[in-house]
Amino acid sequence: MAGEAARATLIISLMFPSDRTLLRTRRRRLLLALASLPAWPAAATSADGAVVRIGLTPVFLDDQVSFLGQWRAWLEKKLDRAVVFVQRGNYREISDLLRAGKIDFAWLCGYPYIRHRREFRLVAVPLWRGQPLYQSYLIVPADDHKTHSIGELRGKVFAYSDPDSNSGFLYPQYLLLQQGERPSSFFARTFFTWAHRKVVEAVGVGLADGGAVDGYVWETLAEGRPDLTAATRIINRSPLLGYPPFVARSDIPARDLEQFRQVLLGMQADPLGSELLGRLRLDGFTVGKPALFDGIAQMAERVDGK
Amino acid sequence: MIFRRNLSLRWKIPLRVMGAVLGTAISVTAALVVWEYDEMRLNLEGHAKSLGRVLANTLVGPVLHDDIWRAYEILQSARETYPAAPELHAEVVLITDADYKVFVSSKPREFPIGSSPATKGGAYAQLRSGSVGGDAMAQRVLEPAGSPVYFVMSPLVADGVALGHVILGYSKVSFMPRFVGLVKRAALVTVLVLLIIAPISWVWASRTGEPLLRLAEAMRRVPGELAESRLTDLPKSGDEIGQLAEAYQRMVGELKDKQELERQMVVSERLAAVGRLTAGIAHEINNPLAGMLTAINTYQRHGSGNDPLALSTLSLLERGLTQIRHTVGALLVESKAKDRPFAPEDVADLLILAEAEAHGRGIGVVVVSELHQPLALPATLMRQILLNLLLNAISAAEEGGGVRLLVEPGDRHLRLAVTNDGDYIPQERMDTLFEPFATTSDRGHGLGLWIVYQIVQQLAGEIEVESLPGYTTFKVDIPYGNTV
Structure with missing residues (x-):
């Protein structure tokens, strides 16, 4: 990982809280701390257009170092510019970086996009199963055969993925409000895992009695790690909502935005690009309209304006 | 008891030696096992305490920030198994708040968030405020009597305030396989050592007893078969058994001499008696015999001498009497006064x-x-x-x-x-x-x-x-x- 960073002259800091060992997690935190030092001065020069900075979170991307390396190389080739992935542990940090203009693009959840839609510009929306849509799943442990709705989880422990996640936070909040409950006091305890996959794990081991998870992540996980998803049972699927989009900072030059958009849209047609998409279980990108996220906007309005 | 007392030395000595060997082996093994057990306990406690300290230090942040998932991940990593030492594997790790309510546990189904471990009963009943003694700011080992579980408690301290505890629960049962393995290994070594030592001891002990057995066998023949007893192959050595054998040989020799002497005396006395008797009889016979022979002689010389029947009869008598005189003479040997x-x-x-x-x-x-x-x-x-x-x-x-x-x-x-x-x-x-x-x-x-x-x-x-x-x-x- 360190060698990769040195070759690129810029440092990609990864913060994927490992589910393996404490030691590795601590080492990565240390790396993060070290890596963030030179990253800032580099970010300050981003405006000259020499480097494209793309913000990512582990909220739905799993620990995929080799994939990110290949994708970055592919993007660099297509854009003919240096690409840096700036990774943070949650959506909030990424959206803050984007609002401050310290990164150019970000792969964000629909919820923070809706919140800051006047500051962000929509670039493209991934296509999953042919549509730029996905669902939020509410899950309970597989051995819990009694619970069939979120209302039955009163006084229980609930796991969210990220407070800025649509599927992992906004949807269950909205659902509770719709049922006339106060989300802040409905559950006895709630916690964030900062990754959808870890919501599945937390619910699977019984740490949480219920959780909200990105349907795309759950379905993808069901292919690679069926043991994890088999320990959970879906009790509620949200309506189809806009898939987490690629967004750009508001002051992005139109040329840069268009170039990046075209690269994403052409990814499906490119052999390596489509292979990379296949590894993400995505079909491609579409331009997408802000109206795609109206459903999320409606929920956000209800939740934030409560 | 009587059987034991009457048991032959052939068995008694080897059995006693075997008993001593076995006893030594068992006590040495037992001592080693106990020592090893203590060592294992100390190791385990040291390991648990250091693990508890590390966890307590690491978990202060997640607990302060209410980051349950992070705390859970840390617990999971701390519970990694060590195949070589399964007893080091904590059965359960609990993080409790100051009121001993579960913040997070390594077994969420058994110890859900917010529950009190004391409700689980048994050894866990002690895990409630007021029940746990000792200094709340120090590490403690809680070993409820008769419980299959014991706890190593480390306080979660932030800025001098105890936020809660990291409680490592260890099963004594998981300790057992290791202990049983240890005992088995020790037993195996003991058996191997015994397999080598036992036959040697047996032979050695049998050899120690063997001279005594031979001596006893020889003594059994006294006094009936003195000669055979004397011929028995007795131990020749300078030790007490050798001395005993020598004394025995001497005694048998003396006994034999005495027996021989007695026999000779009996023979001599009988011969003397016979001699006296024959001498007496011979004397009593000789006197009339001499007279009879003289009378016959006189008659033959000076008698009428014409009667042929008388003469033949007298001749017959003379021959018979002469034979008697010879026989008696043979019985009674008398030295002549004069001889060359x-x-x-x-x-x-x-x-x-x-x-x-x-x-x-x-x-x-x-x-x-x-x-x-x-x-x-x-x-x-x-x-x-x-x-x-x-x-x-x-x-x-x-x-x-x-x-x-x-x-x-x-x-x-x-x-x-x-x-x-x-x-x-x-x-x-x-x-x-x-x-x-x-x-x-x-x-x-x-x-x-x-x-x-x-x-x-x-x-x-x-x-x-x-x-x-x-x-x-x-x-x-x-x-x-x-x-x-």
């Missing part, structure tokens, strides 16, 4: 007499005589002794065998020895060998040895018989110089 000394020629004469007898049966007679000058011993009696012994020896010798006469004048004794190679004299005949008419030989009248005995008695000598299969020797020892 025993000379080398006498031995030569006897050889001629004996060879005539021996020749017929092809028996060789060898004479070894050291006698070169006359000795002051009555020649007639000496000749009688030698002639009787030689004739006896020739008749006892094997056909074509040999007889040997040794004449050896000593300082003050004359030693004679007559040996033949015939059948040996059985023990039961020994006792009555010298008695008159004791032998029922078809040749002798059974008075030869009796005469020899009487003469030797009169000459204050000694006679001794040694008879073994293959040869029989009569030894006669006669002092000279004061007799005649």
Whole structure:
């Protein structure tokens, strides 16, 4: 990982809280701390257009170092510019970086996009199963055969993925409000895992009695790690909502935005690009309209304006 | 108990040695196991305490920030298994708040968030505020009596305030396989050592007991079979058993001498009694006999002498009476007052007499005589002794065998020895060998040895018989110089 960073002259800091060992997690935190030092001065020069900075979170991307390396190389080739992935542990940090203009693009959840839609510009929306849509799943442990709705989880422990996640936070909040409950006091305890996959794990081991998870992540996980998803049972699927989009900072030059958009849209047609998409279980990108996220906007309005 | 006391040393010594070996092996093994167990406990406690300290330090952040998932991930990583030491694997890790309510546990289903572990009962009942003693800011080991679980508690301290505890629960049961494995290993080593030591000990112990067993076996034969007992192969060593064997040999030897002496005395006394009796009878017979013979003689010489029937009758009587006189005379040997000394020629004469007898049966007679000058011993009696012994020896010798006469004048004794190679004299005949008419030989009248005995008695000598299969020797020892 360190060698990769040195070759690129810029440092990609990864913060994927490992589910393996404490030691590795601590080492990565240390790396993060070290890596963030030179990253800032580099970010300050981003405006000259020499480097494209793309913000990512582990909220739905799993620990995929080799994939990110290949994708970055592919993007660099297509854009003919240096690409840096700036990774943070949650959506909030990424959206803050984007609002401050310290990164150019970000792969964000629909919820923070809706919140800051006047500051962000929509670039493209991934296509999953042919549509730029996905669902939020509410899950309970597989051995819990009694619970069939979120209302039955009163006084229980609930796991969210990220407070800025649509599927992992906004949807269950909205659902509770719709049922006339106060989300802040409905559950006895709630916690964030900062990754959808870890919501599945937390619910699977019984740490949480219920959780909200990105349907795309759950379905993808069901292919690679069926043991994890088999320990959970879906009790509620949200309506189809806009898939987490690629967004750009508001002051992005139109040329840069268009170039990046075209690269994403052409990814499906490119052999390596489509292979990379296949590894993400995505079909491609579409331009997408802000109206795609109206459903999320409606929920956000209800939740934030409560 | 009685059985144990009566058990032969053949078993007793080896069994006791085996017992000692076994006892030593078991106690050494037990001591090692106990020591190892303590060591294991100390290791485990040290490991648990350091793990608890690390966890407590690491978890302060997540607990302060209410980051349950992060805390859970840390717990999971802390519970990694060590295949080599399964007892180091914590059964459960609990993070509790200051009120002993679960913040997060490694087993969320058993200890859900916000629950009180005390409700689970058993050893966990102690995990509630007020029940846990000791300094809340220090590490504690909680070992509820009779519980299969014990706890190592480390406080979660932030800025001098105890936020809660990291509680590592260890199963004593998971400790058992390791302990059982240890005991098994130790037992195996003990068995292997015993397999080597036991046979050696057994042989060694058997050897220690063996001389005693031989001694006991020999003693069992006393006094019935003294000779056999004496021949037993007894241990020859300088230790107590050797000394015992030596003393025993000495005792058996003395016993045997005593027995022999007693037997000889019985024989001598009986012979003396027989001698007195025969002498008395002979005397009583001799007087009338002499008168009767004189009367017959007178009648023959001066009687009418014409009656042929009377004459033949008297002749018959005379022959009979003469035979009686000879027999009585043979029973009662009397030394003559005057006799010539025993000379080398006498031995030569006897050889001629004996060879005539021996020749017929092809028996060789060898004479070894050291006698070169006359000795002051009555020649007639000496000749009688030698002639009787030689004739006896020739008749006892094997056909074509040999007889040997040794004449050896000593300082003050004359030693004679007559040996033949015939059948040996059985023990039961020994006792009555010298008695008159004791032998029922078809040749002798059974008075030869009796005469020899009487003469030797009169000459204050000694006679001794040694008879073994293959040869029989009569030894006669006669002092000279004061007799005649």
